[in-house]
Amino acid sequence: MNTDLREICKDIRCDLMTSLGHLGVGHVGGCLSIVELLAVLYFKEMNIDPKNPKMAGRDRFICSKGHAGPAVYSTLANRGYFDKKELLTLNQGGTNLPSHCDMNRTIGIDMTTGSLGQGFSCSVGVALGSKVEKDGATIYALIGDGESQEGQIWEAAMFAAAKKLDNLIAFTDYNKMQIDGTTDEVNSIAPLAEKWAAFGWNVIEVEDGNDIEQVEEAVKHAKLGRGSGKPTMVILNTLKGCGVQWVVDLGTGNHNCPVTEEQAKAAVREIRGEE
Amino acid sequence: MEMRAVYAECLAEMMEKDKHVCVLDADLAKASGTLNLYKRFPEQMFDCGVAEQNMASIAAGLASYGFKPWIESFTPFATRRICDQVAISIAYAKSNVKIVGTDPGISAELNGGTHMSMEDIGVLRSIPGMVIYEPVDEVQLRAAMPVLAAYEGPVYVRLFRKELPKVFGEGYKFDLFKADTLKEGKDLSIFVSGMLTADVVEAGKLLAAEGIDAEIINVHTIKPIDRETVIASARKTGTVLTVENHNVIGGLQSAVLEALAAEKIPVTAVGVEDRFGEVGKLPYLREAMGLTVENIVAHARKAVSLK
Numbered sequence: 221m222n223t224d225l226r227e228i229c230k231d232i233r234c235d236l237m238t239s240l241g242h243l244g245v246g247h248v249g250g251c252l253s254i255v256e257l258l259a260v261l262y263f264k265e266m267n268i269d270p271k272n273p274k275m276a277g278r279d280r281f282i283c284s285k286g287h288a289g290p291a292v293y294s295t296l297a298n299r300g301y302f303d304k305k306e307l308l309t310l311n312q313g314g315t316n317l318p319s320h321c322d323m324n325r326t327i328g329i330d331m332t333t334g335s336l337g338q339g340f341s342c343s344v345g346v347a348l349g350s351k352v353e354k355d356g357a358t359i360y361a362l363i364g365d366g367e368s369q370e371g372q373i374w375e376a377a378m379f380a381a382a383k384k385l386d387n388l389i390a391f392t393d394y395n396k397m398q399i400d401g402t403t404d405e406v407n408s409i410a411p412l413a414e415k416w417a418a419f420g421w422n423v424i425e426v427e428d429g430n431d432i433e434q435v436e437e438a439v440k441h442a443k444l445g446r447g448s449g450k451p452t453m454v455i456l457n458t459l460k461g462c463g464v465q466w467v468v469d470l471g472t473g474n475h476n477c478p479v480t481e482e483q484a485k486a487a488v489r490e491i492r493g494e495e
Numbered sequence: 496m497e498m499r500a501v502y503a504e505c506l507a508e509m510m511e512k513d514k515h516v517c518v519l520d521a522d523l524a525k526a527s528g529t530l531n532l533y534k535r536f537p538e539q540m541f542d543c544g545v546a547e548q549n550m551a552s553i554a555a556g557l558a559s560y561g562f563k564p565w566i567e568s569f570t571p572f573a574t575r576r577i578c579d580q581v582a583i584s585i586a587y588a589k590s591n592v593k594i595v596g597t598d599p600g601i602s603a604e605l606n607g608g609t610h611m612s613m614e615d616i617g618v619l620r621s622i623p624g625m626v627i628y629e630p631v632d633e634v635q636l637r638a639a640m641p642v643l644a645a646y647e648g649p650v651y652v653r654l655f656r657k658e659l660p661k662v663f664g665e666g667y668k669f670d671l672f673k674a675d676t677l678k679e680g681k682d683l684s685i686f687v688s689g690m691l692t693a694d695v696v697e698a699g700k701l702l703a704a705e706g707i708d709a710e711i712i713n714v715h716t717i718k719p720i721d722r723e724t725v726i727a728s729a730r731k732t733g734t735v736l737t738v739e740n741h742n743v744i745g746g747l748q749s750a751v752l753e754a755l756a757a758e759k760i761p762v763t764a765v766g767v768e769d770r771f772g773e774v775g776k777l778p779y780l781r782e783a784m785g786l787t788v789e790n791i792v793a794h795a796r797k798a799v800s801l802k
Contacts, residue, residue, distance in 0.1 A: 323559065330559070331555075332583070332587060332588035335580075335583040337548070338555075338583055339552075341549045341551075341552030341556065341584070342553070342556035342559065342584060344549070344552075345554060345555060345556020346559060348556070348557060350560065352538050371548075375543075376552070376553070378544075378546070379544070379549055379553070382544075383541075
């Protein structure tokens with residue numbers, strides 16, 4: 221297994237862009253913004269075995285912002301869960317790689333998500349189950365910033381703290397954009413850190429959620445939360461579209477946008493530093 | 496014995512045997528009859544507080560971890576309020592979660608229109624893979640609980656929580672997917688679910704005194720409906736009456752009509768006529784909604800006249 225996380229991020233981004241380019245459209249921005257987190261979790265921190273994807277007591281990752289499925293699939297393929305060729309079936313009829321995560325279809329996916337807010341509650345249920353089983357697993361969950369406008373997120377936040385689920389580490393992909401505009405324009409979630417702290421969570425803020433070292437450090441720090449009796453929220457200040465300039469330049473237009481094969485190839489060259 | 500007491504007893508037996516059986520509440524454990532189980536099974540009982548959406552999705556998370564959760568609330572909050580969580584976290588994700596809605600239809604009585612679900616069967620019936628079961632009495636419920644638990648997948652239990660007259664006797668065998676013929680007859684088929692079953696049995700006696708020989712069938716599982724039994728009975732008698740404590744749109748009548756779509760057999764209904772509930776006690780609500788033995792008899796006569 222490759223352990224150079226910077227190189228791994230490049231691989232994940234390249235395979236992601238290739239799969240989206242092959243399809244022609246997708247949730248590009250919010251996939252690119254979470255790549256560093258996925259690399260750190262799947263290639264460094266998580267107790268998982270791609271050869272035994274249902275291993276009992278394994279750590280789990282629940283992508284509550286289910287539309288980032290393509291980024292997770294690219295990560296899983298790079299980690300050896302399935303052949304990279306399968307990435308080209310993304311969203312084709314009959315595929316095992318649907319736009320939103322589906323645990324019944326995709327090897328390595330721990331929860332079916334896509335209806336925003338629900339996956340986070342599911343991750344709380346998983347963390348509760350792990351606590352009851354006393355299997356020592358760490359449950360990781362990722363929510364979107366737009367998703368944080370769902371009331372269910374805060375129901376789950378309240379319950380996780382009340383039940384002292386310190387085996388739960390959640391991340392917010394705080395790229396500050398959603399479909400209809402910036403989160404501040406549409407329905408501000410600020411002050412986010414104060415909200416989570418008020419709900420009884422440990423809070424870690426990462427200045428640059430696309431800086432691999434900062435993410436590594438934050439996850440390491442978050443794991444120390446076990447024993448604190450509190451779940452931990454890591455707020456990742458990210459750039460929507462990170463790694464591909466034309467996607468970044470689209471701004472809020474990059475949530476779900478067309479990607480031509482040419483654009484995907486150019487993106488790969490850009491990510492590899494070839495132009 | 497109250498239905499909720501039977502239900503809680505059955506849950507306790509299951510939790511005793513299997514530590515993965517668990518129960519989730521949304522601040523209505525007292526109403527569901529399960530509050531006293533919290534002390535006995537502290538690692539299997541979880542109160543989520545007044546947050547039904549969270550409860551449903553947490554249950555799905557627990558199910559993905561190998562647990563066998565039952566979630567409980569009043570019928571409107573276990574169905575229409577959390578429809579998307581039931582559809583996605585539970586049904587679409589193929590989560591083995593049992594959903595228990597108490598106080599169906601007019602049995603919400605003094606809680607009134609806001610708590611009175613006339614549409615819960617309709618809401619859930621349109622979700623793929625959902626099994627919908629409505630118990631008739633404590634004998635059937637006791638027989639059904641282990642069968643529901645053994646069924647891998649989502650089931651909605653429409654639970655009247657207080658006492659109901661016994662319809663079934665000792666030795667009753669429950670088949671989740673088979674309707675129960677309570678009385679054979681030749682003049683009309685009456686299909687009924689839930690709390691009104693005893694009333695239909697009573698109506699059957701009054702009809703017999705008039706010389707009308709009704710076939711009475713308890714359709715305890717509204718989805719998937721036992722098409723074979725429904726079609727065979729309707730063909731035999733040539734006319735049908737459905738009786739339900741639910742909107743006539745979306746519930747038992749609709750399920751029977753769908754089963755009989757290819758048959759040229761008239762179908763008449765006693766049920767809530769596409770209106771919301773209101774506050775009141777059962778005798779008043781039965782009159783207000785037409786869910787009385789007299790109205791069942793009148794509609795049975797009408798059904799026979801349509802042959």
